[in-house]
Amino acid sequence: MTHAMHDSDGARPKGSMFVEDAHTRRRNRAEARFRLYGLAAVTISLVVLAVMLITIFSDGVSSFRQASVTFDVTLEEEALDPEETRERSDLMRVTTIGYGNLLGRQLNAYLERRGLTVEGVSDRDVAALISRDAPAQLRDMVLADPSLIGETISFKVLAQGRIDGYLKGRVTRDSALRDVNISPEQLELADLMREAGVLTVGFNWGFFTLPDASDQRPEAAGLGVALIGSAYMMLLVLVMCLPLGVAASIYLEEFAPRNRWTDLIEVNISNLAAVPSIVYGILGLAVFINFMALPLSSPLVGALVLTLMTLPTVIIATRAAIRAVPPSIRDAALGVGASKIQTVFHHVLPQAAPGILTGTILGLANALGETAPLLLIGMVAFVDNYPASPLEGGFLDPATALPVQVYGWASRADAAFIERSAGAIIVLLAFLFAMNIIAIILRRRFERRW
Amino acid sequence: MYDTQVTERAVDSKKIKFQCRNVQVYYGSTHAIKDVNVDIEDKTVTAFIGPSGCGKSTFLRCLNRMNDTIDSCRVEGDINLDGKNIYDHDVDPVQLRAKVGMVFQKPNPFPKSIYDNVAYGPKIHGMARNKAELDEIVEKSLRRAALWDEVKDRLDTPGTGLSGGQQQRLCIARAVATAPEVLLMDEPCSALDPIATAQVEELIDELKQRYSVVIVTHSMQQAARVSQRTAFFHLGDLVEFDDTDTIFTNPHDPRTESYISGRIG
Numbered sequence A: 001m002t003h004a005m006h007d008s009d010g011a012r013p014k015g016s017m018f019v020e021d022a023h024t025r026r027r028n029r030a031e032a033r034f035r036l037y038g039l040a041a042v043t044i045s046l047v048v049l050a051v052m053l054i055t056i057f058s059d060g061v062s063s064f065r066q067a068s069v070t071f072d073v074t075l076e077e078e079a080l081d082p083e084e085t086r087e088r089s090d091l092m093r094v095t096t097i098g099y100g101n102l103l104g105r106q107l108n109a110y111l112e113r114r115g116l117t118v119e120g121v122s123d124r125d126v127a128a129l130i131s132r133d134a135p136a137q138l139r140d141m142v143l144a145d146p147s148l149i150g151e152t153i154s155f156k157v158l159a160q161g162r163i164d165g166y167l168k169g170r171v172t173r174d175s176a177l178r179d180v181n182i183s184p185e186q187l188e189l190a191d192l193m194r195e196a197g198v199l200t201v202g203f204n205w206g207f208f209t210l211p212d213a214s215d216q217r218p219e220a221a222g223l224g225v226a227l228i229g230s231a232y233m234m235l236l237v238l239v240m241c242l243p244l245g246v247a248a249s250i251y252l253e254e255f256a257p258r259n260r261w262t263d264l265i266e267v268n269i270s271n272l273a274a275v276p277s278i279v280y281g282i283l284g285l286a287v288f289i290n291f292m293a294l295p296l297s298s299p300l301v302g303a304l305v306l307t308l309m310t311l312p313t314v315i316i317a318t319r320a321a322i323r324a325v326p327p328s329i330r331d332a333a334l335g336v337g338a339s340k341i342q343t344v345f346h347h348v349l350p351q352a353a354p355g356i357l358t359g360t361i362l363g364l365a366n367a368l369g370e371t372a373p374l375l376l377i378g379m380v381a382f383v384d385n386y387p388a389s390p391l392e393g394g395f396l397d398p399a400t401a402l403p404v405q406v407y408g409w410a411s412r413a414d415a416a417f418i419e420r421s422a423g424a425i426i427v428l429l430a431f432l433f434a435m436n437i438i439a440i441i442l443r444r445r446f447e448r449r450w
Numbered sequence B: 001m002y003d004t005q006v007t008e009r010a011v012d013s014k015k016i017k018f019q020c021r022n023v024q025v026y027y028g029s030t031h032a033i034k035d036v037n038v039d040i041e042d043k044t045v046t047a048f049i050g051p052s053g054c055g056k057s058t059f060l061r062c063l064n065r066m067n068d069t070i071d072s073c074r075v076e077g078d079i080n081l082d083g084k085n086i087y088d089h090d091v092d093p094v095q096l097r098a099k100v101g102m103v104f105q106k107p108n109p110f111p112k113s114i115y116d117n118v119a120y121g122p123k124i125h126g127m128a129r130n131k132a133e134l135d136e137i138v139e140k141s142l143r144r145a146a147l148w149d150e151v152k153d154r155l156d157t158p159g160t161g162l163s164g165g166q167q168q169r170l171c172i173a174r175a176v177a178t179a180p181e182v183l184l185m186d187e188p189c190s191a192l193d194p195i196a197t198a199q200v201e202e203l204i205d206e207l208k209q210r211y212s213v214v215i216v217t218h219s220m221q222q223a224a225r226v227s228q229r230t231a232f233f234h235l236g237d238l239v240e241f242d243d244t245d246t247i248f249t250n251p252h253d254p255r256t257e258s259y260i261s262g263r264i265g
């Protein structure tokens, strides 16, 4: 090395510092080329990401808006409470079919009164403009407050899926010609109703609160149950994963002797992180459901499976964070007479915390988007009851999860469900985005301290 | 109270703090310390000198069992502190290290505030009953490490934000704060300017009135200035161990002579 500097053996030819020699030029070119490759790689991935996001958003944003019909309904006593008792048992006897008939009659009458009629649209066609979910909605309302019977109320119901699609541009008069569920005349009536302010489009709160709905009622399908299910699972995964993962990592990094057993454990943790997630689903099915007899489709089982899946990731991230703490800090603590545990908890863990939290949140984000193992433990089932609160055993109630709901809707025939599926993906992405932001904020917050 | 002359005359009758017999240290298959016998006296400054890589730090780390943290490291022989072998099974290394403090070769402040750096030891050993007492310990320790005037206005700023020399003095303050009986210092002045070095040497002089101090140094002048006893290591062997005066004026071993006069190292 020193020889080259003295140029004594000619290892580096002499030359002016201001003239680029061939060798330097070659090196500079290589550097420029490499920078270009990097830039190209980043650009390509950004373009792919943009295309993906644009597709999803153009398909899914419309699911955040929803058409609904507002009209006056007279709650006729003879239809809803023929016995005139207002007794719950009597009111219960009138089914949704009865309410459906009433709504159909009332809508026809209302539109006639407002002069909104189109030639060739039968009473049945008019009644079909509102969601099949509406009768149940009205029935629940009346059962909750029987004094409404006999009154005339302004009632706002979801529009039928095709009408909803028409207002959002998914359904056209051309497609209506080939559609048994809707006719061009009905669409014409919808236009009239829209001008009259009877048919309106607003923000779709129901998308976030309503449970899933059957094939004929895409307009009533929401993410309510899936959101609760996912939230329960994330909570349980966090509660199970973080302590277990951190404890295991601390043990392996700070206390375990280095021998064949710990090597074996280490290799296995890395392997577990690479196991396809569906394998964890099969494991969950065999162990938690068949052997331990935990209920199918429950958030608890889902969380157990996801915990198994996430734990290796969390352990690997945590160990890396612990290992990144400089050994001199440990020496310093031990040197003033701190015990091993004090060293770990007072100095190593606070230093490693940003890394641990980031790893855990990214692991959670992974778990939030995981579908395959949940399909195997039955979370794809159609669930239209909300799970109870955690205190009332809600972790054992059937539920679905966001990604599973995406999968479920995407596999249904009606285009309205495809729209909702894309909408659910947007919600899922928003959550993942939020989690990453939280990871970054936590990281900054902890790091800025020193 | 302690007159220097009195101390110097009393050297022979001083209590032995560390008695090391046939100490061997291995890193895996490397024999880093070979059969070393040393007596470290109480209320004395003992200097370890020798060329780089000869095992000074290794031996120093044996005295408070910091070598335990290195998996490949194996220590054999007896090291007795006040007559008790510190490598016995019933000795708790944590309590040992509270008694035998250490300043490391590279400054290693905690990534916490200056105050917390110094207060940490006293806190975990329950040396202060309240905040006022803790404040007092912190101030006294920082003063003794000649750092107080520079940091008194920013005790809550991170210790890692200090300059290298200040960090080293912070580490000295941290070690002093736990009131150890023996203080091991591994090249405490290698990052310090002459003024701070003089202050640290003053501190060492003061400490020796109550404690036993072992200092590793590459500066012959420093060894001559601060220590009463000097040990010369070479390639893992303890070549010569004697009164500092003797080592520097009349060494027995030719290797010592050539190291001191700058021919090996």
Ligand SMILES: Nc1ncnc2c1ncn2[C@@H]1O[C@H](COP(=O)(O)OP(=O)(O)OP(=O)(O)O)[C@@H](O)[C@H]1O
Binding pocket: B027, B030, B032, B050, B051, B052, B053, B054, B055, B056, B057, B058, B059, B070, B072, B105
């Ligand atoms: N952790 C370790 N693992 C393996 N070998 C080590 C380790 N620490 C030190 N050694 C070896 O032990 C020998 C003594 O090292 P030591 O650090 O004690 O030297 P030193 O006298 O303090 O040197 P210096 O003056 O440069 O600090 C060296 O040969 C070194 O390579």
Ligand SMILES: [Mg+2]
Binding pocket: B056, B057, B058, B105, B186
């Ligand atoms: Mg050293």
